[in-house]
Amino acid sequence: MSRQLTSLLAIAAVCVALAPGQAQAATTPKKAATPKKAAAVDCSQVKCIALTFDDGPGKYAGTLLDTLKKYDAKATFFLEGQYAKSRPQFVKRMAAEGHELGNHSYTHPDFTKSEPAAIRSEIQKTQDAVKKAAGVEPKLLRPPYGLADLTVSDIAAEFKMPIILWTAGSEDWASKNVEAIKKKTLEVAKPNGIILMHDWVKQTVDAMPSIVKSLQGKGYHLVTVSDVVKGENLEAGDIFPVPAGWEN
Ligand code: NI
Numbered sequence: 001m002s003r004q005l006t007s008l009l010a011i012a013a014v015c016v017a018l019a020p021g022q023a024q025a026a027t028t029p030k031k032a033a034t035p036k037k038a039a040a041v042d043c044s045q046v047k048c049i050a051l052t053f054d055d056g057p058g059k060y061a062g063t064l065l066d067t068l069k070k071y072d073a074k075a076t077f078f079l080e081g082q083y084a085k086s087r088p089q090f091v092k093r094m095a096a097e098g099h100e101l102g103n104h105s106y107t108h109p110d111f112t113k114s115e116p117a118a119i120r121s122e123i124q125k126t127q128d129a130v131k132k133a134a135g136v137e138p139k140l141l142r143p144p145y146g147l148a149d150l151t152v153s154d155i156a157a158e159f160k161m162p163i164i165l166w167t168a169g170s171e172d173w174a175s176k177n178v179e180a181i182k183k184k185t186l187e188v189a190k191p192n193g194i195i196l197m198h199d200w201v202k203q204t205v206d207a208m209p210s211i212v213k214s215l216q217g218k219g220y221h222l223v224t225v226s227d228v229v230k231g232e233n234l235e236a237g238d239i240f241p242v243p244a245g246w247e248n
Contacts, residue, residue, distance in 0.1 A: 041221050043192055043228050049220045050194045050228045051211075052076045052166060054104055054142065057083050057090035058200030064208060065093055071212045073222035075099050077199070078142040078164075081106035081126030088133035095134035100224035102140035102164065103127060111143045111152045119155050127159070140164045140225060146196075148239060157237030164225055166196040167241055172204040181207045186214055192228045194241070 041048060053064070056077055068075055077094050079101060084091045094101060105111070105122040106129070114122070123141065131137045141161040143152055148163050156163050168188030172181045181204055185195060197204050215222060234240055 041223050041227055043221075043223065044231055046221055047191050047219045048223045048228050049189055049191070049215060050076055050223055050225045051197055052078060052102075052142075052164075052194055052225060053197050053199040053204075054078045055080050055083070055108065056199040057087045057094070058198070059087075060202055060205040061087065061090040061199050062093075064199050064205045065090070065097060065099075067205070067208045067212065068099070068222075069097060071209070071216065071222075073212050073216070074224050074227075075222065076102055076140070076225040078102040078104035078140070079126065079130060079138070080104050080108055081122070081129040084126065084129040084133050088129075091130055091133035092135075095136050100140070100226055101130055101134065101136065101138045102142055102225070103130070103138040103159075103161065104142050105144050108144040110145055110147055112147045112149045116151060116155060119152065120158070123155065123159055153237045153239060157235075160236045162229075162234040162236060163239040164194065164229070165239065165241060165243070167193040169196040170204065172201045173198050176201060176203050178203045178207045178210075182211050182214070185211050189215060189218070189220065191220075194225055194228060 051073075053075060056079055077099060079091065081103075091101065103123055103126045106125040107122065109118070109122065111119050111122075127137050139161055141156045141159065141163050142165065143163065146165045148156075153163060167190065170181050170185045170188070175181055175184070181201075185197070188195065199205060212222060229240055232240055
């Protein structure tokens, strides 16, 4: 995928597979227990959507994680390093419960107005904070405000990360209304969509049980961003979805 100099602001959504519970006949000789891992969801075969939560972990992240666990749904969290540092317990839990962790800078500056050294520092400090909290490093970058240019793309490539934007937003930060957030999210949901949400918006967290039930009722598997972009073969520095005017 080619890259061009431009500023961008984009939008997105996703899916997940569940490991079927496995009943073993009582008469079957006991074999060494093979860990029953969740089967990877193939989003080219089933309906997937990726819910993404930016700027956290917010203070309601625990409630959100409870909801996701209850409905066996996965999500992707684009974390702000300063909050990964101050709320490491949520970051640890996100990773342990199978959610994907992404890098959303340390203090949320506009990368297109930042010096390269500052961008590198923002990214690295967040990698370090997440690693310290959860033992894993993000493999995806979402720059603050979804703004990137060729410099940001080159730096993402240095960190071996693609840049992930979104196909649609829930507009939760603007409406801060449970019904409006649900309505908008269901309206913009589409197969392999990547939906922008925020776990610091209390109304988003309050709306989640209903949103998850509705999406699953429509046949969606709620999966991670990496699950939905698997077929895109993204390379480090690529931007997905490709913003209008960026293709060539
Ligand atoms: Ni943000």
